[in-house]
Amino acid sequence: MGALAAVGLDPGVLGPGSGVRRVTLPDGRAAVVKRGPSVAAEAAGLRWLAVPGGPPVPEVYAADAEWLVTREIPAGGASAAAAEEFGRRLAALHDAGAPAFGAPPPGGPADAWIGDTGMRNVPVESWPEWYAEHRVLAYARRAGLPDTAVFDEVCGRLPELAGPPEPPSRLHGDLWSGNVLWSTDGAWLIDPAAHGGHRETDLAMLALFGLPHLGRVLAAYAEVAPLAEGWRARVPLHQLFPLLVHTVLFGGGYGSRAMAAAHAALRA
Template sequence: MIADEVSRLTGRAVAETRRLSGGDTAAAFAVRLDDGGELFAKSTSPSMPGAAAAEAASLRWLAEPGVVAVPEVFGDGDHCLVTEHVPEGAPTAETAAELGRGLARLHYAGAPAFGSPPPGGPADAWIGLAPMRNEPEDDWPTFYARHRVQPYVRRAVDEGTLSSESGKILDRVCEDVAELAGPAEPPSRLHGDLWSGNVLWGRDRAWLIDPAAHGGHRETDLAMLHLFGCPQLDRVIAGYEEVHPLADGWRSRIPLHQLFPLLVHAVLFGSGFGSQAVQAARRALAG
């Protein structure tokens, strides 16, 4: 039971657990402790080995520079993660701008290499329900093509989600990615799955949750924020640019960086996202 696992991992007595709604990859629980404290816990699927450990390592790594708010990790086991409980609030212009400033500082904190996992994190991690390999490479174009685009293109074609002709369009992006990527940048410390649902608006600041952290290109996090929309996104970007201005032409490269999450969605949820990935590939090739 989740109460027993939380007690085992934290050494604290649990008074009550309450199942929360949502969550595609795990069952989520609000946990009330005997001493009146509150925690958050999630129970990950046995079909996703290492998922709790990977997320715990990601949260600790993102917390390390002290520039963005992430829930504190209180314990993780084979299939359970226990973190700080964050009361929800509403987005404001100032919390959005501060999120942008914090995200810029997080990216600037850097990573050992493109594709490096968080310290103590596994190379074989997860993004949502899809496996994700963190394998260090010397440059971002090689990492992105080899570990973020090609594996999902192959799977989507093999499973019939993408046609072989569509696969060839995506292969062209991989062949040309060095020319499409814009100015070279050092590895950034990425959240890695920064769609709007993984921004939790608290009472006085925005928190980053459910990361798939790794070393990558900072434009990837921003492209994911644009993919499904984000409250006050213009304010987030303005705050970001105050601290760590983006390279010229970054908006034109958004489709390139959106290929990865779109392909992940294609292999998980079907051909509609595959079509969107092909459209993004065409826009990326067109510049």
């Protein structure tokens, strides 16, 4: 049975093409319906991120290779208390761990998605090796920038720039502020690009485009799971991945921001 049939929806009512729609299911539940090539990876990610004590994620009502139906989360406002709770819960999510850097969620495809571009999840034991090959260089090669030498230099020095070794964390993977949904009962995570990675990457993404009460989020996180010395200086290193993704997707000034982050990482 397909995802729509499982929840009693008629695909003809939803219309053609990919996209996101808010619907009321026949049983009265408010839901979000997505159609597109990324839904199988997103469904696996949502299920994997639903850990005890972690940030809440929308329940997956039904999913297949084409459609994803999830619970609709009512919007609310960000508060200092909710931000602190989010920080503690994010630490619990990261602590749930992953089998390896680059490991996909159980049942999730290796060829996954971040936004509207592909993202390959390939398990690797070493974070510097994995981040260099499958995150920085993979997107620098596709970004169309006139000079990528600075990214090669960063990747060549990653073992010394990466900070103390850490075990793989369970990452949301696309944790910019738009994917933190402030609801009436706190902060929820939506639209993941989940994989095993370095926890500082999720935290660096939160800072990339601004998050309400970010200082409180980070302080509460660090109370539960102290961060390694020098983590603030490594923020540009971890922002290279999302900045290069944005360069691939949107071009514009993101390429120069990615290059500036690379130079900042080398100076750390």
